[in-house]
Amino acid sequence: MTSIVFGSLPLPNQSGDQLVSKAVSAAIAALFKRTGKIEANVRAEPVTKLLQGSVDGFDFIGNAMLMYNGLRIEAMELYVQAVSIDFSAIFKGQVRLRQPTQASMRVVLTEDDLTKSFNTPFVVEKLQKLQYQGKALYFQKTEMILNEDKSFSLKSQVRVGEASEPLNVDLKAHLEVVERRKLQFVDVTYGGDSEGIELSKALIDHVNNLLDLDKFALDGTQLRLDRFRIKDKELVFYGIAKIDQFPQRKVKAA
Structure with missing residues (x-):
């Protein structure tokens, strides 16, 4: 019976689980501007469960993923629970x-990913919403460094309003997860001159208010972090993704 039903599928030589795996892979790939290798493996035993829409779960692994807003992800793994x-x-x-489901996840960001993400228009425009001394801020040459002591260093040149010369931001901090959804820079030390230090303090307050995962999650999803680690110039997050509906990329009207 199984071979009769799935033998009539529009893709020849494709079993039901293979068909769903390919569809899931394609749907996830469509959420990104560019990807490296992407693979989803659907688990259904017996495979006839698929006819009722029942899936025991699926595993997703992807790398070299570039989001449409310019943010970069070195690697992502999702292990989805049973789903209909x-x-x-x-x-x-x-x-x-x-019905909603939940997935455990592992996300890897490299030092280069972080630096390039901080220089995207998406992030730069958010940072420019900070008013410093009543003036707009213009960021350039922002650099994120992952240190061996598991801290971050952030360096940037920031022009305040119409000033001809930028101020140098140079700070070092540790990362902390708050309420499983907020990332905060803590134990901050500042370098540079007094003007640069005052600007750096205002910037940290702004960035800490910005780094709320609910502001970055795709529609229909909610991200929660359990832990992270910094090693070999990589920042690795571990947590869960609650999925109410499979996300779709929003296409802006022309």
């Missing part, structure tokens, strides 16, 4: 959940 899907939507290249 609309199997008919698979034939349209879509993934629709019949």
Whole structure:
């Protein structure tokens, strides 16, 4: 019976779990501007469960992922729990959940990823919302460094308003997770002259208010962090993703 049903699928030589795996891989890849290798493996035993939309779970592994807002991710792993899907939507290249699910996740960001992400218009525009002495801020040449003592260093040139010369921001801090959803720079030490230090303090307050995962999550998802580690110039996060609906990329109107 299984071979009869899945033998009529529109893709020849594709079993039901392979078909769903390919659809999930394609749907996730569509959320990113560019990706390296992406692979999703759907688990269903027996495979006839798919006819009722039942999946025991699926594993997703991807690397070299560039989001449409310019943020970069070196690697991402998702291990999704048992889930119910609309199997008919698979034939349209879509993934629709019949009920919320949850996934454990591992996300890797390299030092280079962090530096390039901080220089994207997406982040720069958010940082420019900080008013310092009543004037707008213009960031350039921002650099993030992951240190061997598990701290961060942040260096940037920031022009205040119409000033002709930028101020140098030079600080070092540790990272802390608050309420599983906020990232905070703590135990901060500041370098540079007095003007640069005052600006750096205002910048830390602003960035700490900005780094709320709920502000960055895709529609229909909620991210929560359990722990992180810094090693070999990589920042690795471990946590869960609560998924109410499979996210879709929003296409801006022309």
